[in-house]
Amino acid sequence: MKLKKNSENPILSPNPNNSWENLAVCNPGAWYEDGKFYLLYRAAGDDEDHLIHFGLAVSDDGFTFKRMSDQPVFSPSSDGPDAGCVEDARIVKFDDYYYVTYAYRPFPPGQYWTMAPDQVNVANHGQNAPAVVNKNIANTGLAITKDFKSFKRLGRMTETVLDDRDVILFPEKINGKYALLNRPKEWIGPDYGCKYPAIWLTLSDDMMNWDYSTSVMVIQGEEAWEEKIGGSTPPLYTEDGWLTLYHGVDNKGIYRVGAMLLDLENPAKVLAKTKDFIMEPEFDYENEGLYNGCVFPTGNVIVDNTLYVYYGAADQYCGVATCKVDELVGFIKSNSRERANQEVVNA
Template sequence: MNTVEENKTGLLRLIKNENNPVLSPNPENDWESLVVCNPGVWYEEGTFYMLYRAAGNDKEHQIRFGLATSTDGINFTRTSNKPAFSPSIDGPDMGAVEDPRIVKFGDEFYITYAYRPHPPGQYWNFDHDEILLPDCDKDAPLVLKNNIANSGLLLTKDFKEYRRLGRITQSNLDDRDVIIFPEKINGKFAMLHRPKEWIGEEYGCDKPSIWLRFSDDLMVWEEPSTLLLAGINGTWEEKIGGSTPPLKTKDGWLIIYHGVENGGLGYYRVGAALLDLEDPTIVKSRLTNWIMEPEHDYEIDGFYKGCVFPTGNMIIDDTLYVYYGAADRYVGLATCNIDELLNELKNA
């Protein structure tokens, strides 16, 4: 029996909501008629705010954000027939905006997001990791020539008006899954990130991994990064990346992350780890087994076949809510009792 099969029995799993998908493409709006996925979600004063990735059936695959709200976390209503946030007209993120993650400092929401200078195209029709490239001169910057995904920071107070603060990753690195911790740690901001090119002996990992970096300023991330979690060859998590904003619990920072089998070519599953509260470079525990995997048609029959990709989470009372993109086409919700998950981690 292989490792993947062994991991299927007798362990804690997130429970998929019976109403999944909780958000589907809307054929009435061209800009979200094909794809809705990978949402950032925030809960406050009885309302869930979902900022979701969306795209229509255009060959360039322009990607925007839509906004939906809910009072129960399951039944969401779109707030407008228009996008909440779109690529800029002539800026560095004019190609696509993707995968928002939301945290809050004071009265303002800070949203990390991935972006490209050129639309990626309908990537599911290309070979793995291939995207559209712009027509540019041989001396053009690498970020433009290779249509590299950078990560930026948005600011909003109400999810209605947004201010682009700019790029927070290195322009010549494909550095996505950038997620800010929701509070300072020992007086510093902290960030998870996944630089795709940081692989090899000098980096201590042979596939893209999760790194941790600190800063005194949310826009200036120049301190050295620490390798936090690396993939494990021959398992469900050969290639990994951060998924949702870290959650502070009594036992440590709860990290939900994604792992990909077969060197990054297979199914996306979901794992969990626990970091030290005072020094999050210390991994207190990490589950050997996944807590969620693709099972249903809406998670398998899409534009990435076999993908569950969390990007939003929160703890309400004793329940962990995890919102995820399903097969790059839908939004799903999965939950579990938070104490049961923490106990599983403490016993790992």
């Protein structure tokens, strides 16, 4: 089974009229409410530093989006820890507020597509400067909003020493605790039980202080197309489990998409996980850009049994793909390996 891509993709492309988004628009967080689809998309201009912002686009049908402003709705702070970039929004809602997790750096990453893999601009601030400064380490921040136009930054969610970007909140508390999926790059080797970074589940009482002693590995790469993995979109509730998309990267650097079902009460337990990917780069807008051969979902919503998946293509465009929820759930179950019992999270 493969997700069906919209024939009109890309749904958002760089806008030559706005200097802050004339190079790339990708990796959109998504939300659906009261008949409207919202995309909080990553945007960057052709400046040398590659400063990264968020723009806002809205749609009535989930396919045709209109930009809501000629200015970013959320930008790097002028002098804070996220002064370098804000990127890859994931959105959930508690009560009246939308909670947006986003990746950031203290300094702009530079034109990373001209550098070696996983490299960004760094500057030597002296031998006594902390690693987060000298290595320009990526962390994850949390912001809240009621309208996707004005935001309150709540600060860093993850440990300073960790390069932890794919941080995704569950949309509900699990046994009274907040839960997130994260992918610390440094958690590899014999002590962690994985050769490459894996997806972990971590719990919190207050959404800002996360108890890493509770962290449990959810999955690591198992198939050839997912040598490296990371979380993609916020888990969605279904009667069969938390429907969760993730990305896999093969040894040639190609990004594809898989899906899994996590237990509703113990989401560290994988009920089923696809052996085969459900989406891969196929078209020019996915294979020719700042990162060639990349489909990277960051937003998904369910409307009337249809799953809408919003993704970045080649780090330069936004696309959407769809499927019926029950068909995808059935495929995950039928395309899954036998899985051993996993550790229960003590909530």
